[in-house]
Amino acid sequence: xxxxxxxxxxxxxxxxxxxxxxxxxxxxxxxxxxxxxxxxxxxxxxxxxxxxxxxxxxxxxxxxxxxxxxxxxxxxxxxxxxxxxxxxxxxxxxxxxxxxxxxxxxxxxxxxxxxxxxxxxxxxxxxxxxxxxxxxxxxxxxxxxxxxxxxxxxxxxxxxxxxxxxxxxxxxxxxxxxxxxxxxxxxxxxxxxxxxxxxxxxxxxxxxxxxxxxxxxxxxxxxxxxxxxxxxxxxxxxxxxxxxxxxxxxxxxxxxxxxxxxxxxxxxxxxxxxxx
Amino acid sequence: xxxxxxxxxxxxxxxxxxxxxxxxxxxxxxxxxxxxxxxxxxxxxxxxxxxxxxxxxxxxxxxxxxxxxxxxxxxxxxxxxxxxxxxxxxxxxxxxxxxxxxxxxxxxxxxxxxxxxxxxxxxxxxxxxxxxxxxxxxxxxxxxxxxxxxxxxxxxxxxxxxxxxxxxxxxxxxxxxxxxxxxxxxxxxxxxxxxxxxxxxxxxxxxxxxxxxxxxxxxxxxxxxxxxxxxxxxxxxxxxxxxxxxxxxxxxxxxxxxxxxxxxxxxxxxxxxxxxxxxxxxxxxxxxxxxx
Amino acid sequence: xxxxxxxxxxxxxxxxxxxxxxxxxxxxxxxxxxxxxxxxxxxxxxxxxxxxxxxxxxxxxxxxxxxxxxxxxxxxxxxxxxxxxxxxxxxxxxxxxxxxxxxxxxxxxxxxxxxxxxxxxxxxxxxxxxxxxxxxxxxxxxxxxxxxxxxxxxxxxxxxxxxxxxxxxxxxxxxxxxxxxxxxxxxxxxxxxxxxxxxxxxxxxxxxxxxxxxxxxxxxxxxxxxxxxxxxxxxxxxxxxxxxxxxxxxxxxxxxxxxxxxxxxxxxxxxxxxxxxxxxxxxxxxxxxxxxxxxxxxxxxxxxxxxxxxxxxxxxxxxxxxxxxxxxxxxxxxxxx
Numbered sequence: 022x023x024x025x026x027x028x029x030x031x032x033x034x035x036x037x038x039x040x041x042x043x044x045x046x047x048x049x050x051x052x053x054x055x056x057x058x059x060x061x062x063x064x065x066x067x068x069x070x071x072x073x074x075x076x077x078x079x080x081x082x083x084x085x086x087x088x089x090x091x092x093x094x095x096x097x098x099x100x101x102x103x104x105x106x107x108x109x110x111x112x113x114x115x116x117x118x119x120x121x122x123x124x125x126x127x128x129x130x131x132x133x134x135x136x137x138x139x140x141x142x143x144x145x146x147x148x149x150x151x152x153x154x155x156x157x158x159x160x161x162x163x164x165x166x167x168x169x170x171x172x173x174x175x176x177x178x179x180x181x182x183x184x185x186x187x188x189x190x191x192x193x194x195x196x197x198x199x200x201x202x203x204x205x206x207x208x209x210x211x212x213x214x215x216x217x218x219x220x221x222x223x224x225x226x227x228x229x230x231x232x233x234x235x236x237x238x239x240x241x242x243x244x245x246x247x248x249x250x251x252x253x254x255x256x257x258x259x260x261x262x263x264x265x266x267x268x269x270x271x272x273x274x275x276x277x278x279x280x281x282x283x284x285x286x287x288x289x290x291x292x293x294x295x296x297x
Numbered sequence: 298x299x300x301x302x303x304x305x306x307x308x309x310x311x312x313x314x315x316x317x318x319x320x321x322x323x324x325x326x327x328x329x330x331x332x333x334x335x336x337x338x339x340x341x342x343x344x345x346x347x348x349x350x351x352x353x354x355x356x357x358x359x360x361x362x363x364x365x366x367x368x369x370x371x372x373x374x375x376x377x378x379x380x381x382x383x384x385x386x387x388x389x390x391x392x393x394x395x396x397x398x399x400x401x402x403x404x405x406x407x408x409x410x411x412x413x414x415x416x417x418x419x420x421x422x423x424x425x426x427x428x429x430x431x432x433x434x435x436x437x438x439x440x441x442x443x444x445x446x447x448x449x450x451x452x453x454x455x456x457x458x459x460x461x462x463x464x465x466x467x468x469x470x471x472x473x474x475x476x477x478x479x480x481x482x483x484x485x486x487x488x489x490x491x492x493x494x495x496x497x498x499x500x501x502x503x504x505x506x507x508x509x510x511x512x513x514x515x516x517x518x519x520x521x522x523x524x525x526x527x528x529x530x531x532x533x534x535x536x537x538x539x540x541x542x543x544x545x546x547x548x549x550x551x552x553x554x555x556x557x558x559x560x561x562x563x564x565x566x567x568x569x570x571x572x573x574x575x576x577x578x579x580x581x582x583x584x585x586x587x588x589x
Numbered sequence: 590x591x592x593x594x595x596x597x598x599x600x601x602x603x604x605x606x607x608x609x610x611x612x613x614x615x616x617x618x619x620x621x622x623x624x625x626x627x628x629x630x631x632x633x634x635x636x637x638x639x640x641x642x643x644x645x646x647x648x649x650x651x652x653x654x655x656x657x658x659x660x661x662x663x664x665x666x667x668x669x670x671x672x673x674x675x676x677x678x679x680x681x682x683x684x685x686x687x688x689x690x691x692x693x694x695x696x697x698x699x700x701x702x703x704x705x706x707x708x709x710x711x712x713x714x715x716x717x718x719x720x721x722x723x724x725x726x727x728x729x730x731x732x733x734x735x736x737x738x739x740x741x742x743x744x745x746x747x748x749x750x751x752x753x754x755x756x757x758x759x760x761x762x763x764x765x766x767x768x769x770x771x772x773x774x775x776x777x778x779x780x781x782x783x784x785x786x787x788x789x790x791x792x793x794x795x796x797x798x799x800x801x802x803x804x805x806x807x808x809x810x811x812x813x814x815x816x817x818x819x820x821x822x823x824x825x826x827x828x829x830x831x832x833x834x835x836x837x838x839x840x841x842x843x844x845x846x847x848x849x850x851x852x853x854x855x856x857x858x859x860x861x862x863x864x865x866x867x868x869x870x871x872x873x874x875x876x877x878x879x880x881x882x883x884x885x886x887x888x889x890x891x892x893x894x895x896x897x898x899x900x901x902x903x904x905x906x907x908x909x910x911x912x913x914x915x916x917x918x919x920x921x922x923x924x925x926x
Contacts, residue, residue: 029396030640030660031479032489037392041404044385048457049410052422055432059425098331105328109321117329119572123336125511126564126571128518130538131557134545135339138346145342146334170335202316231415234520234538238545251417255525258421263430270418281413285406477673480640483660484667485687485742495690499677582676582724 056274059267071268079245080253081272087161087249088229091168096222099176100214106177107184124173129234136167137239159241164249167235172225179221183214183291216291223287227280231273343561346554358544358552359559366532367540367556370448374523374536375516378455382512383505386463391497394471395479405468411460419457420525423450446528451536454522459512466508470501470585503578504585507571514567518560590651590745590778591616592637597646599632599802606632608802610646617776619769621793623783625825629802630782631670631750637780638667638748650746666739666777668749672731674723680734681719684709687742709737712771729760736768740775749781753788765792786826790814798822820925823850830856830895832922847924853898855921858884860907860914867916870895875909877901884909886917 060068071077105111106118124132140147140157150157157163187210195205233251241247248256250273257266316324348355358364389408393401411419425431427444437444444450478500482492498505520538527534529543537556544553578585592614599607606629614620622630635641637648639660648656655663675683684706688697697705710716713733723731732752739747752768753761769792772779783789789796790810798805798813798821806818817823832849857863870886873894877883882904884897895917909915 029476030483031395031476031492033493034392034396034398037388038396038398041385041389041392044388045407048453048460049407052426052457053410053414055426056418056422058432098327101324102328102332105324108315109325111325115572117332119568120332120336120340122568122571123340123564126514126518126567127340128520128538128541128557128560128564130520130541131343131518131560131564132339134541134553134557135343135346138550139339139342145338170339173335227413231413231418232521233415233417234524238542251415251521254417254421258424258525261430263425263428266421267425270415270421273415273418277413277415277418281406281409477669477671478675480660481667481669481673481675481738482686482690484638484640484665485690485738486661487686487690488661491690495686496675499675 053274056267056270059263060271063264063268067264068268068271071265072272076244076248077250077253077269077272080248080250083161083164083247084230084250087164087168088226088232090165091172091229092222092226094165094169095172095176095225096218099173099221099225100180100218103177103180103184107181121177122174124171129171129232130238132170133167133235133238136170136235137163140166140239158239159243159247161240161247163239163241164236164247167239168229168232171232171235172229175225175228176218176221179217179224180214183217184210187213216287220284220287220291223280223284227277227284230280231277340561340565343554344558346550347558349554350551354551355555355558358549358555361552363532363535364540364552364556367535367537368559370451370535371517371537373448374452374455375513377452378459378516379509379513381456382459382463383509385460386467386508387505389464390467390471390501391493393468394474395476408464408468409461411457416458416519416521417525420454420522423453423457423526445526446530447534450526451523451534454526455516455519458519458522459515462512462515463505463508466504466511467501470504471497474500503574503581507574507578507585510567510570510574514564517563592746592778592780593647593649593652594633594637595647595649597633597636597648598644599629599636599641600644605802607636607643610802610804612797612804612807614778614780615795616778618794619772619779619781619792621781621783621789621796622799623786623789623796623825624799624805626784628799630784630799633799634748634750634780634782637746638665639663640667664742664745666742666744666747668732668735668739668747668752670751670754672723672735674731674735674738676723679720679722680710680715680726681706683723683734684738684741686738705741709741712740713737727760728756729764732756732764736771740777744777747777747779749779751782751784753783753785761788768792790826798825800825817850817923820848820850823923823925828853828896832893849919850923850925851919851921853883853896854881855919856895856897857918857920858886858897858899858909858915859918860909860916862916863918867918869914869916872909872911872913872915875911875913877904886915888917 063071102121106114106121137158139145140150140163142148142151142156142158144158147157155162157166191209192205195209196202200208231251233249233255236249237252240249240252242252250269254266254269254273257263257269315321389404392398393405424445426433427437427450428434429438429445431445444453478496479492482496487495517536518538519536520542523536524539524542527536527539529535529539531543535543537560541553541556541560544550544556575585592612594610594612594614597607597610597612599605608629610629610633622633624630632641636643639655639658643656646656647654650663660667675686678686685702688702688705691697707716707719710719713736715730715733715737718726718730718734723734726734732755736749736752749768753764756764765788781793790813793810795808796810796813797807800821806813806822808816808818813822814826817826823829830851830853832851833847859867862869869889871889873885873887875882875884880901881898882901884899886895886897887893888895897917
């Protein structure tokens with residue numbers, strides 16, 4: 022025991038850690054391991070069969086492509102929003118700032134039905150696209166719209182504090198050395214916020230990969246075209262194909278873990294760079 | 298004379314650390330358009346659609362029996378899931394922030410795990426565990442216990458997806474506060490519970506509230522995980538988000554948006570309370586997110 | 590209350606924090622634990638206070654072994670380096686805390702708590718800040734409130750961890766005199782930790798000098814300054830000149846590899862050679878600093894600089910300037926092999 026933890030006069034360590042580990046095991050660890058054991062019954066070949074089937078690969082392509090596109094859109098506009106919120110003052114700024122978190126607070130199903138309604142060919146926004154023969158809802162483009170909504174706060178919220186931390190003096194120093202405004206941004210500000218921007222991008226991307234609720238209403242869910250991987254799991258489940266659903270779920274879980282690890286690495290890197 | 302000339306030079310050559318007016322204007326327009334298009338308009342549209350056929354239809358959609366039972370179930374799920382994760386969050390933060398032990402950073406990473414898992418997968422793991430085909434399925438069936446496609450499954454799946462919310466809020470906060478005050482309390486004769494209630498808890502109250510609000514919003518709004526384990530039995534295992542889905546798929550748009558408007562209202566309240574908590578925490582000097 | 594510590598050991602992983610500590614704290618005395626950072630002094634204090642546990646050894650209070658007792662049962666007042674005031678409580682509630690958490694049977698009435706807290710706040714001369722929060726106080730005020738809070742439970746022993754460490758120089762001096770006076774009034778057995786030799790010498794009845802987890806010397810401030818027990822104590826407390834035996838054999842009276850330690854004010858300096866033990870040298874720099882005069886003398890035949898302090902009167906009696914040829918001779922030498 023003495024080896025395991027350092028002495029402290031504060032009580033409750035055994036109780037607190039014991040409860041933490043028990044609760045974690047019951048809620049997270051055991052259920053997640055059930056997933057891997059179930060896949061094991063499928064065998065390696067069975068797993069590969071499911072994972073490499075044409076429909077699964079197509080759904081992965083759709084999921085990755087739309088998630089990536091949404092994360093790129095969010096990285097670009099999120100940076101501008103963060104910039105505006107940190108640097109400028111305008112009426113209603115506090116309200117706008119609070120509203121940025123809406124996608125965290127609004128249930129995904131609500132987001133899904135309202136976006137589907139807005140971007141339907143006869144919807145408020147969809148009609149303008151329809152005029153140019155562009156379909157948004159019920160196509161991969163609709164998925165991008167939903168995922169952009171879901172991922173919107175991530176980039177803003179990771180870049181905002183870092184941008185606020187960039188010292189005015191550093192900018193003044195650069196300007197006093199003759200750098201133009203664009204140079205200052207490119208050479209002084211952007212390098213400082215770049216790791217945070219990348220972290221925000223990765224967070225938005227990771228969230229988009231697993232998203233389900235907001236997408237299914239707007240996606241149209243056409244196999245091979247606008248079917249995302251989480252939906253495919255549900256589809257398999259509804260056909261009582263538990264093994265198939267499990268195999269895809271394991272695949273997704275592995276992708277999620279890889280993303281979690283790279284995000285941790287990114288944050289570690291960005292906090293090291295941020296340290297002065 | 299020379300003084301004014303000098304002044305003019307000083308003004309003209311002042312270092313500029315802000316953008317020109319047109320650039321500021323352009324950036325503001327881009328940012329606000331983006332936010333209005335993706336946040337403001339959808340939010341407004343929820344209420345617009347809900348009331349599109351008049352307030353009478355709106356209210357009757359909410360007073361309908363299935364809607365009421367969905368509201369009740371959603372509240373029930375939150376009332377169980379949030380306190381459960383609250384107790385866990387406090388226990389985990391106490392162990393991690395106030396003590397030194399091996400494997401601590403691994404534990405911190407593991408607590409975040411449910412955030413990395415797709416909601417659908419979160420639901421699936423419980424089906425595999427408790428469902429008819431699952432590990433414990435046969436045993437549960439024998440004893441006539443139904444967890445999946447029933448309320449307990451919905452509660453479990455909700456606890457899973459909201460698992461990290463409170464813990465990840467409290468851990469950095471309590472780490473930043475250190476254990477000096479607790480040690481002082483103990484040396485002054487306070488018992489463990491007295492130390493916790495009188496010293497630790499008042500110091501983390503805003504962070505705690507913050508975590509609870511976010512946890513609650515997700516617990517009430519969760520769709521994917523709950524959808525997999527619920528079985529969509531109307532009046533029995535439908536939460537509000539699931540009820541919205543059913544109504545929408547039946548082309549009953551007004552009713553769907555009426556229920557959705559309640560959830561949107563919940564989101565707005567959440568954002569309001571969240572801002573209030575942030576403001577209060579800033580005022581009382583309690584850092585909300587620990588050290589950066 | 591007397592404290593006696595016998596053969597105390599403590600490790601943190603591979604790091605030996607305390608190595609076989611033996612120590613007596615007499616009843617009613619004010620003892621300083623002095624040493625550089627990382628010497629184990631704070632660990633020792635925390636073990637006495639029950640905030641840490643020793644790996645082995647005995648800790649006796651009035652002859653009773655209290656090693657197994659919880660911090661809350663020890664009746665020890667602990668003043669933390671960064672005060673550890675409860676930030677969400679007013680000054681009054683901070684001081685009252687120890688009384689309010691007593692078991693119901695022993696807990697004083699509200700009126701009694703108010704009386705005692707007010708008395709303590711008067712004692713630390715801060716009764717006018719009772720309704721403020723810690724964040725609204727200056728560092729020195731926080732320190733005094735932390736002390737009042739520790740005194741509220743009427744401890745038998747008072748422990749202070751770097752009590753003045755976080756304060757600026759002027760406040761430090763004031764507070765240290767004030768602490769001495771307070772101790773003379775209350776006579777609680779007190780131990781305080783410091784890395785500042787001046788603080789230890791000025792305030793404490795006795796000083797324990799520690800280094801690398803060991804006790805180097807225990808003695809009165811005068812003893813540790815005038816007769817240091819080890820080269821470490823010599824160097825840690827006050828300035829000192831080192832003379833190696835190979836070069837200055839006459840002073841060390843040894844032929845082995847020994848080092849002589851001489852305080853700057855224990856060296857005579859003169860234009861004339863008093864005896865053959867004196868060394869010839871040249872004044873590189875001489876300057877009056879307040880009441881004393883400091884000189885740096887380069888000893889002939891070596892590149893060592895010797896630091897010398899002489900009184901103003903001595904200097905006035907025989908004025909010197911840079912570049913003078915002089916002879917130096919120690920009045921008091923301590924040799925360590």
